[in-house]
Each structure stands twice: as C-alpha cells, then as structure tokens.
Amino acid sequence: MNGALMPRIARGEQPAFAQCVKEYGGLIWGIARRFSPTRADAEDAAQEVFLHLWRNARHFDPSRGSEAVFIATLARRVLINQFRGRQRRPQEVPIDLAPEEAPTQLGPPESETCAEAALAAAALAQLPAEQQRVIGLAVLQGLTHSEIAALTGHPLGTVKTMLRRGLMLVRKRLEERP
C-alpha cells in the first residue's frame, strides 16, 4: 500500500478506485459485516463506504496518517452512523439463499503494511491482557462502555479508564512518530 491511491481517486482516476477496492475491500467488508445486521445491509454499507471514499479522497493528508488509517476511520464513521440510525440489534436472522460464494483473495495483515498498525500493536502489547480484551470489545465488536461492563463484570468506571488509558497510549505512540 503505497499511499498514492487517494490523490489519484480524488482526480477521478477509475483504475485507482479499482485498485483501492482490491487493496482495502477486505478491510471495509470486515467493518461493514460487524456493524450490519444482515449480509444485504453489509453489501449496501460497503458500497456506501466506497462512495464516501471517492467523495472524500481529496481530504486525505499523508502528513496526518496512512491511507489505511484514513480509510478505516472513514468506514467506521459511516458504519457507526448507520448503526446508530437504526436499532442496535438485528431484527431477523440474516437468511441468505444466494449461491455459495468464495471471498476474494485475502491480503496481508494490515499490521504488516501500515506503520500506525505496527505502532498500535506495540502499544497494545504493553497492556495487561484484560485491558486488551476490553479494547477489543470496543474497537472490534463496537460494544458500548455499558455493554462491556455488563459483559466483563468490571465497573463502568473501570471500563472507561481501561479504554481511555489504552487508547491514549496508542495515540501517544502515533504522535511520537518521526
């Protein structure tokens, strides 16, 4: 991921958009699946994220972070807004009778190709396992602080402190980048 796709997309280069779908499709699909009650919703959401990406590519500033972080941030923002716009829980089972379909080829783990991910991984490794778990419940599963407290049995204040200190440590490492 060379970080040169966003300026090209901002210029309207469709091959760059296709390359973006290839490189970041898995990342966006994973986020879409987490925040969508059904597969059909996830498909719509993934398409909407790419549309937002096209419209907002001009806002990408390489001095502030990598393309992967820019895309993940935008995707989460779109999905969380959608998620909050409807009930938090799915209403029905995501029954899908479409033919079986193999996923496209998986890319390498993002932490191998994104400096911020590597820094975040190093920061997370310094934290106790339970704090990592709480952060995972928030970031990967999108649980609210109250839901995490109910799930883990930790007091709400403890959950907030774990998240705040953990994420602030990550932020500090990101800001210390050369």
Place this chain on the structure above:
Amino acid sequence: MSERAVPSDALLDLLLERATAGLDPEASAELERLMRDQPEQVQAEAEAIEQSVAAVLLAMDTRPQGLPAAVRDRILAGAPVTLLPRARTGRPRAIALGWWSAAACLGLALAGWWPRLFVGPRAVPAASEARAALLASAHVVRAQWTAGAAAPPGGLSGDVVFDPVTQRGYLRLRGIAANDPRQQQYQLWIADAGRAQPEPVDGGVFNVDATALAAAGGEVLIPFEPRLPVHSPAAFVVTLEQPGGVVISRQEHVLALAKVQTG
C-alpha cells in the same frame, strides 16, 4: 509539538465511545455541551482519537475477511456511474441520482421483504440444496444438536454445518417450536476457539413460523452467517431471547447445544 490543553476524562470518554460504538442522543447532547467552549480543539481531539481507534482496529484485526467477489463486482460496476461527477457536468449528476433512486428502490424492496423472513416451505428446498453443496466443502464442520434445559419436552435433534472459509452455515432443527417474534426470538451463538475474546459470537436471531413448520414436516433449515468471522468453531448454542436478540446472553433459555468434535 505545541502544548495542548488537557481535555477532561468525561470529554475523552464521550469521544472514545463515539469513535467505537456511536453515541445515543443523550450522550450526543452532552458531548455537544462539552464542545461549546473549545470546538476547534475538541474537533482535533476527536480526529486524533478516531485515528487511534482505526490504528487499533488495523493492529487487532489481523485476519480480515476477503471482500466477496460479488460485492466487489457490484461496487466496481456501480463505480463508473456513481463516480463520474468529477467531470462537473450535468449528465453524471443525473446518472448518480438515478443510481441513488435505484438504490433507494432496492432498499425499499429489501425493507418490504426482510421483516417477513420466516422459515417457509419455499425456502427449505433452496436452503437444502445449498446445505448439500456446503457439505461438499473440505473445510466444513458438522455437529449434532443435543437438547438444552429449555428444549421442548419431546427434545430437539438435527445438526449444524458451518464452513469457516465462506463463513456460511445451516441449522437443521427437528422438534423446535414456533415462536411469536413479538414476544421472543431464537438466537444463535458460536463459541470460537480461534478468538482471543472468550465471548461467543452472535450468529443472529431467527423465527420459526407455525404454518411453515407444519408444512416442512416439523423440521426447519436455517441459513446463517456470523456477524464476526469465526475461524475455529468449538460449539453452537441456540437460546431463546427477547425480540431483536441480546448482546450478552444470560443463557437462561438454552434450547440446543452442538459441540464440534475434534481429533
């Protein structure tokens, strides 16, 4: 680096929750209130937190799912019409609006269809064929249901099959009772030995319609896809929960359990 004022813990907590899960209206109002004094500083703080959350996501999500080919094709097929507005002419805008109209129609169609998703006689043959195809996969896991404490007196039987590659599976249940979705719904949970977090993955909620159940001879076949990737399923559990399902099951009404045999 220039010195920045230290935001309060309350403000940071709200910004963090907004970046990870979103805020309810009450919390949003509170955040707006806290932002009034220093909107620009808080906005910068919010962006930094969003970037940190994204970096953590990229660090933790080391096994991203691949974008399904059909979804990729749909996105790319939509791109030429939706993305042309860069030319700043009238025509692409019209095309884009047309696309949005089509998308809106699709959304309406789905909205009209989705709430009626019950296990019905028409669905069973198609699901049955798809299940048979899934069973041919080399990666598929299969486990037999055993009745849980909340199972009907006659017991529950059947099996569950799941392919960790395609992330699709099918529940086959015999003996399950019809439910009233206004009162309760069935919910599937999947224990994944491959996850760092011990909590089971939410497999979704489903209903069993009495008429369809009778037409299908008392056996239902239900396709499912977990909302998070499941790589090493260890067990499947069906519970009865409140309408819409729950984030955390108290497992008070366990209908069926299927443990995956290893080795």
